[in-house]
Amino acid sequence: MKSIPRVILCVSGLVSISILSLVTMPVDKEANVVGWSYNTTRNTTNYIPVSGNWTASLAPERGVCDRPGLLVMMVCSAPMNFEARQAIRDTWGAERKVQGHNMSVYFLVGETNNVSMQNDLQLESDQFGDIIQERFVDSYNNLTLKSIQMVKIATNHCLNTTSYLLKIDDDMFVNVPRLVSLILAVNKTRNLLMGKLICGARPIKNPSSKWYSPTYMYEDKTYPNYLSGTGYLMSLDVAQKLFEASLSTPIFHLEDVYITGICARKAKVKPFDNHMFTYRQLSKEPCEFRRLVTMHHFSPQDIRDTFRALNDSNIERTCAGYKPKRNTQSWLYENVISRNRTVSRRSRCS
Numbered sequence: 001m002k003s004i005p006r007v008i009l010c011v012s013g014l015v016s017i018s019i020l021s022l023v024t025m026p027v028d029k030e031a032n033v034v035g036w037s038y039n040t041t042r043n044t045t046n047y048i049p050v051s052g053n054w055t056a057s058l059a060p061e062r063g064v065c066d067r068p069g070l071l072v073m074m075v076c077s078a079p080m081n082f083e084a085r086q087a088i089r090d091t092w093g094a095e096r097k098v099q100g101h102n103m104s105v106y107f108l109v110g111e112t113n114n115v116s117m118q119n120d121l122q123l124e125s126d127q128f129g130d131i132i133q134e135r136f137v138d139s140y141n142n143l144t145l146k147s148i149q150m151v152k153i154a155t156n157h158c159l160n161t162t163s164y165l166l167k168i169d170d171d172m173f174v175n176v177p178r179l180v181s182l183i184l185a186v187n188k189t190r191n192l193l194m195g196k197l198i199c200g201a202r203p204i205k206n207p208s209s210k211w212y213s214p215t216y217m218y219e220d221k222t223y224p225n226y227l228s229g230t231g232y233l234m235s236l237d238v239a240q241k242l243f244e245a246s247l248s249t250p251i252f253h254l255e256d257v258y259i260t261g262i263c264a265r266k267a268k269v270k271p272f273d274n275h276m277f278t279y280r281q282l283s284k285e286p287c288e289f290r291r292l293v294t295m296h297h298f299s300p301q302d303i304r305d306t307f308r309a310l311n312d313s314n315i316e317r318t319c320a321g322y323k324p325k326r327n328t329q330s331w332l333y334e335n336v337i338s339r340n341r342t343v344s345r346r347s348r349c350s
């Protein structure tokens with residue numbers, strides 16, 4: 001025994017430990033995703049009633065998408081984020097008409113067991129009429145339920161009145177005029193699913209990661225290409241296709257992978273990349289923002305400050321000599337959005 005080098009002992013020890021753990025760890029003993037253990041049902045119809053009946057516990061009295069429009073923006077929020085919702089209402093969510101087109105904004109939240117918070121939400125809903133609260137526990141690992149509800153609501157209430165749906169989080173800044181210009185330039189009222197495309201991502205196997213994904217939730221080595229969940233745009237026919245696909249697709253807890261990757265693949269809808277949708281933390285530089293559509297990690301105060309800067313009629317003059325700091329394609333910074341450059345082969349993974 002003495003002659004066996006220590007390193008070999010060490011390696012063989014590791015090998016036998018891992019063989020042992022393979023033998024003694026059946027798949028249902030993999031670390032659980034909180035709320036989605038091995039035995040939790042993932043059948044969408046167990047969470048989302050398919051009947052056309054309105055199931056929300058809070059909803060606008062006048063209905064949803066009651067006014068014909070180009071775009072409905074659904075902001076995925078959490079019950080406690082009162083300040084973020086107010087900042088959005090006071091800034092980028094305030095415009096009801098952009099370049100002659102009608103806009104609407106709704107906030108989607110789940111349930112809270114905090115009675116005082118629920119009372120506050122009720123008051124907020126009475127005052128602004130823009131809250132939709134569906135019947136599921138509001139939590140990070142339930143975001144997929146929120147997004148399925150979103151495409152369901154869009155299908156049931158917006159299909160005949162509205163052309164496009166933007167899914168957006170409440171820590172995002174949306175440059176609405178730029179978004180409208182993009183929508184009009186792309187001019188694709190069917191089969192459009194666009195945002196920041198993520199290609200060839202692999203499930204993260206570290207249980208302490210926010211994006212942990214055990215094999216029992218997703219078996220393949222890579223995810224289908226999908227769009228960052230911070231913000232994505234679709235035509236309303238796509239919302240309907242994704243909702244219908246979700247009814248027969250086991251729920252996966254990462255909403256963007258599920259909706260824009262797994263369900264989109266099933267519905268045969270291809271997600272497109274657009275560089276104006278960003279999800280990384282950028283410098284808070286208005287000259288940069290004026291050319292982007294969505295931006296991430298904005299506190300309510302950031303939203304207010306940026307909106308004030310962008311809504312300044314002098315912005316074009318102020319930024320006339322601005323050179324982008326990052327290594328982005330210069331066409332992004334052109335004032336007019338070209339359809340050819342926006343819907344091109346560049347918009348897919350290589």
Ligand SMILES: *[C@@H]1O[C@H](CO)[C@@H](O)[C@H](O)[C@H]1NC(C)=O
Pocket residue numbers: 028029037038039
């Ligand atoms: C899942 O259910 C099976 C059969 O009822 C049971 O044997 C197993 O222990 C359960 N697994 C977990 C992780 O609860």
Ligand SMILES: *[C@@H]1O[C@H](CO)[C@@H](O)[C@H](O)[C@H]1NC(C)=O
Pocket residue numbers: 043044045046248
């Ligand atoms: C999901 O549940 C519905 C209703 O209970 C059922 O008809 C359907 O077959 C289930 N789907 C799957 C994939 O198990």
Ligand SMILES: *[C@@H]1O[C@H](CO)[C@@H](O)[C@H](O)[C@H]1NC(C)=O
Pocket residue numbers: 051053
């Ligand atoms: C839908 O609502 C109608 C009228 O309120 C009711 O009669 C019906 O039972 C409801 N259907 C379901 C599936 O809840």
Ligand SMILES: *[C@@H]1O[C@H](CO)[C@@H](O)[C@H](O)[C@H]1NC(C)=O
Pocket residue numbers: 067068069070100101102
């Ligand atoms: C905008 O909404 C109003 C109702 O508020 C409607 O009369 C009008 O036709 C809509 N405009 C467009 C372009 O859809």
Ligand SMILES: *[C@@H]1O[C@H](CO)[C@@H](O)[C@H](O)[C@H]1NC(C)=O
Pocket residue numbers: 114115116117118120
């Ligand atoms: C319940 O919500 C209120 C705000 O409506 C908040 O002040 C309080 O801290 C919350 N309580 C708990 C236990 O989270």
Ligand SMILES: *[C@@H]1O[C@H](CO)[C@@H](O)[C@H](O)[C@H]1NC(C)=O
Pocket residue numbers: 034035036047135136137138139141142145
């Ligand atoms: C998600 O919502 C369902 C329905 O309300 C609830 O049973 C479940 O515990 C929630 N899961 C998480 C992870 O919050």
Ligand SMILES: *[C@@H]1O[C@H](CO)[C@@H](O)[C@H](O)[C@H]1NC(C)=O
Pocket residue numbers: 155156157158159160
């Ligand atoms: C939308 O139009 C279709 C076809 O005209 C109709 O069957 C459907 O009920 C309408 N949906 C809504 C929500 O009005």
Ligand SMILES: *[C@@H]1O[C@H](CO)[C@@H](O)[C@H](O)[C@H]1NC(C)=O
Pocket residue numbers: 187
């Ligand atoms: C948008 O596309 C339609 C056909 O899909 C075409 O008829 C129309 O002229 C286009 N509009 C613009 C502004 O390019």
Ligand SMILES: *[C@@H]1O[C@H](CO)[C@@H](O)[C@H](O)[C@H]1NC(C)=O
Pocket residue numbers: 090091094095311312313
């Ligand atoms: C944007 O600026 C204009 C004046 O240039 C002002 O009338 C408008 O109220 C501002 N928008 C918001 C939502 O503050």
Ligand SMILES: *[C@@H]1O[C@H](CO)[C@@H](O)[C@H](O)[C@H]1NC(C)=O
Pocket residue numbers: 340
């Ligand atoms: C856009 O692309 C089409 C087809 O590839 C081409 O015919 C057209 O000239 C291009 N338009 C511009 C403005 O570059």
